[in-house]
Amino acid sequence: MSNELTVGIIGLYTIVYVIVFFVQKSQIDQTKEINASMKSFMDIFKIDEVKKYVEMRNERVMEDASKMMMNNQKFKEMSDHLIKTTTEPLQEFYKKTINDRHIELLNVVSQVIISLEPDEREKFIKEVLPNNQQALMDMLIDHEKNKP
Template identity: 90%
Template sequence: MSNELTVVIIGLYTVVYVIVFFVQKSQIDQTKEINASMKSFMDIFKIDEVKKYVEMRNERVMDDASKLIMDNKKFKDMSEYLINTTTEPIQEYYKKTINDRHIELLNVVSQVIIYLEPDKREKFINDVLPNNQQVLMDMLIDHEKNKP
């Protein structure tokens, strides 16, 4: 009975091994099928071609958008209105502030020039302050005229 038991056990092992073999073979076949379908799917969509298409599409969209912005009168009017309403107050404030400061600095410079020796005044103005030369010369002439 021990020989029969050994044959039965070996037979069961063989049956189990054959079943496991077929299960593994079916899993390997399924994996091969999945890989093949993935490969064919990837072959359909060549990544470089898709990237090129996306880049071309983005460029076209940007070109269309820039044309729309440049050709759209309503957009031009709106941007012009915004520029005028936002920059003009800033420009006016800047002009007023800079003008006040400029006059103040010119007064200080004119006082410094007045305290220079008369023969060095014109040379100082020409050498150091060429952009304000005319204004300072006029102020100097006024000072000389009004001098007691």
């Protein structure tokens, strides 16, 4: 009976193995079908072509909008008015406040530079005030010419 039991167990394992084999084969076939359908779907829609189309469409919309804005006299008038009403107050503020402050600071800097020894002046300007070097050097030359 031990032999019959062993043969029965082996037979049962074989049947289970065959069932598992067919289940796995059907899953593999389904996966292949899904991959094939996805590939055909991706072939229909070429992503790069769609991106190019979207970019071209956006460019055309922007060109149309810019043409409409440039050709529209009312838009020009509104933009001119807006520019005038926003820039003029800023210019006035600059002229009244910032310009006076810059002149005041420039006078202080020029007095500091003039108070330095003549051989230290150029070095100080180059090291401390490199962005204003040309203007300050011109000022220094004018001071040297007007010096009594």
